[in-house]
Amino acid sequence: MSDTATAFQLYGTIKAEPFPRLLRAGKLTAQFAGGNLRAITYDGVEVLRAISYVVRDRDWGTYNPTLSNLAVTETESGFTISYDARCHGPNGTVLDIVALIEAGAGGKLTFRSSACSATGFETNRCGFCMLHPIIGVAGTAVSVEHVDGEVENTKLPVLIDPWQPVKNLRAITHTALPGVSVECRMEGDTFEMEDQRNWSDASYKTYVRPLSLPWPYKILENEPILQQITLTITDRRAASDDRPASAENSSVIRLTPGTASGTMPAISLVITPEEVEASLAALASQDGPKVQDLLFHFDPAAGHDAAAFKGFAEIAAIHGGTTTLEFAVPCQRPLDEEMLGIAARMRATDFAPNAIMVCPSVDRQSTPPGSKWPDCPPLEDVYAAAANAFPGIRLGGGMLSYFTELNRKRVPAGNLGFVSHCTSPIVHSAEDLSIMQTLEALPFITKSVRAIYGDKPYRLGPSTIAMRQNPYGSRTMDNPDCCRVPMANRDPRHTGLFAAAFATGYAASVLDAGIETLTLSALTGPFGLFAGKDEPITEGGRRPLFHIVAGLAELAGQQCRTVVASHPQKVMSFRTEIEKESTLWIVNLGAHALTVDMSELVNPTRAQLIVLDGDTMRKATKSGVKSVGIVRAQLRLSPFAVARVHTA
Structure with a gap:
């Protein structure tokens, strides 16, 4: 190649x-x-x-x-x-x-x-x-x-x-x-x-x-x-001081059982009005991933109107799981008038989501230190108007932007069914290394959310490499040349194995946070699991990320245990255990091949190996990526490869 x-x-x-x-x-x-x-x-x-x-x-x-x-x-x-x-x-x-x-x-x-x-x-x-x-x-x-x-x-x-x-x-x-x-x-x-x-x-x-x-x-x-x-x-160390050899110098990365555990969250996909037609076609086909939730985005400031709900209703009708509406509230008219108007339009199309997440549109704009907070109705009034307009629908709040905004404007969550926010790894830098390093920060984010909101149900995402919106300026950055651009609304790595590795590391990083729903992708479009016609990735146009999102969705609700890697900046891992069966997930976060020692976690004689890497992507079939091989205690992983080792 x-x-x-x-x-x-x-x-x-x-x-x-x-x-x-x-x-x-x-x-x-x-x-x-x-x-x-x-x-x-x-x-x-x-x-x-x-x-x-x-x-x-x-x-x-x-x-x-x-x-x-x-x-x-x-x-x-x-x-x-x-x-x-x-x-x-x-x-x-x-x-x-x-x-x-x-x-x-x-x-x-x-x-x-x-x-x-x-x-x-x-x-x-x-x-x-x-x-x-x-x-x-x-x-x-x-x-x-x-x-x-x-x-x-x-x-x-x-x-x-x-x-x-x-x-x-x-x-x-x-x-x-x-x-x-x-x-x-x-x-x-x-x-x-x-x-x-x-x-x-x-x-x-x-x-x-x-x-x-x-x-x-x-x-x-x-x-x-x-x-x-x-x-x-x-x-100031004496010349005789000896420091233990750094794990960074080891040629083999060792995996050992971790002490933390958690439940794999429900996996969701975001769908915008612009992608309704393509998303409907993808879900109607045999290739659609079986996720637990669909997150429908509605923003009147972006030109979305009542016609969007008709498409949302059609998609919800063929989706077997739950649905959520995220609504950027304009706050330009009386709140009851705005909310009741949206509710009436939804009822007219038979679109009835299980949950609705509301956020004032203006709150997506960051307010840095020293800046004046923009005019916005009290959030208590926003949530009260939403509860009145959407009775019987679970109500969530938080930020349609990032944890920064949620941390600086902490929402009154007492009567909310859940809190939510997003992340993007290219706010400040778009280097390959810095994107993967953001995985180190995710446990600090989830712990900080828990410190603020306790055991309140917590949803995370949409969290994609590219930015959906720019809270820090008037626009996201265009990227027509497919470069590595901070704050860009498209990122080429979403199409590659890089995104599959990043998503796997993301899920591993938040496993012990009690996340209720995790959204790592859209179904179609620039944030989607399916490539455009000009991006022939595999048969059926599925990006590598498709296989990771589908695999994580299969684990939703299962207990997972952390796995400790001797060099966590290079490799992340977790495992599931159901009765006498276990599956070990391992991801290479870097651009170089490496060797992983699984001997403390896997009995090679009883294990089956499935790998998502460059070789298996070339051999992908309609039924997915399959690469079953002989499992040894030491596993060689190519750049950004994701391996699943199943032991029965």
């Missing part, structure tokens, strides 16, 4: 992500790609997830600057990087950046920048962003030096902070491992930290320019902006 065909199979696009260059300075390593540093480690331990120079437009879209004059020099003691970069803004405006990165064997790294515009340049943010990892760092002690010189000893939050946990930052120091401290010093402007787990990013982000200042703002003509980040690692 050609490299081009393989790339499309994995990512849904042949456009390659820039391959990072690994650089060393003594015990410090860093990956350099696209002008930025990521995966900065010391003695094998990640100390910073990234140091990036970021320029954002008025909709919080991220510019992809053009690099030139790149020079990388490596010596025995360290490395030096220099480059120029240019951002092209609207109306012919440009921003030029000159960068210099230096690192030595003593544990010190500096990243300097000078940005200047000959035309003036509008931006929401221009400058450095630093990402602290969350695994091993959340809840730990840090020392914070503020801009005025005051030093504060505090802890990074465990539960997700809705606002900035640290402001007016000049430096922050944390302990990476016993005897090793890491100071990140920021000069040239005032920095602050936000808890990026709100958006499912696996990091605390320290960024330039407080959000309390106006945005967008204009960089004036020919006025340079100078900034510098200095990373200083202090190693």
Whole structure:
């Protein structure tokens, strides 16, 4: 199979992500790609997830600057990087950046920048962003030096902070491992930290320019902006100190039984009025997945009208499970008038969902710190009007956007049947690695929801790679060239094995949260399980994600147990047990083949193997992906492969 065909199979696009260059300075390593540093480690331990120079437009879209004059020099003691970069803004405006990165064997790294515009340049943010990892760092002690010189000893939050946990930052120091401290010093402007787990990013982000200042703002003509980040690692360990070998260095990833358990939630698919015709055809065919719930989206602001309910009713009539309506309430007229009008139109088409989730349309727009909350009726009034208009229908609330908005505007859930929110992994970055890393943040999100709402029934999704809506700007970003674009309304990886791996990891990440319903996809369209006519993936046009969603739906309501992988950033796993039968799910989250040791969980002589990978996708039949082979204690998984090992 050609490299081009393989790339499309994995990512849904042949456009390659820039391959990072690994650089060393003594015990410090860093990956350099696209002008930025990521995966900065010391003695094998990640100390910073990234140091990036970021320029954002008025909709919080991220510019992809053009690099030139790149020079990388490596010596025995360290490395030096220099480059120029240019951002092209609207109306012919440009921003030029000159960068210099230096690192030595003593544990010190500096990243300097000078940005200047000959035309003036509008931006929401221009400058450095630093990402602290969350695994091993959340809840730990840090020392914070503020801009005025005051030093504060505090802890990074465990539960997700809705606002900035640290402001007016000049430096922050944390302990990476016993005897090793890491100071990140920021000069040239005032920095602050936000808890990026709100958006499912696996990091605390320290960024330039407080959000309390106006945005967008204009960089004036020919006025340079100078900034510098200095990373200083202090190693106080004695030379004889030995640290246990990191699991990262092991060539085989070992699986062991976990202690947590949960129930696989009901699996749902979202259906919009735009996709009614295609969805009806897909469900009517023999190929439709047998999910438990269908989530119908209705938004008058998007032009949806009463005709949508006729299509919803036709689909509900052939669906064997429950149905839910998510309704973006316009709140432009008296609430009772709006709600009763929608209820009458639904009755006229015999559309009678089992549940309705209502959210004021305006609440989908984020209100960042320092911003004025938009006018909105009290949520108690919204829910009361909905309860009156839809008697006997289970009523849910929350946010049609992300956990960020639910965390910042906590809904009065006392009389609600359930709470709900969505996630998207490309709010801030669209790199392959950062998307998979968002899986680390999901348990923190679900624990934070439980801390707020207790045991209230909890629904999660639609949660897809691409964004359905942009709460942080006026639009989602178009992606006609099938690139990796933050905040894009289409993402090529949804078509590839990448999405299948991500969805499997997603389900594994939230298993112990008591999720009632999980929505990971639409049925058709850009978020769908079925490919368009111009995307021949397998016979029947089923994307790889189809097989994962169908498989998870088969497990709905079953008890699942967590499985611990020796390197959870590379492999995730869970298992189900019914009487004397068990099924072990394993997913490779990375772009490289790896070996998994299942010897503590599987008896190879009694097991059957089913794999979803590049080879089985090529051999897929109408009845699904089948690859039954000899099971050994060690299993080789190709990139983004999902394996099911069944033992009877």
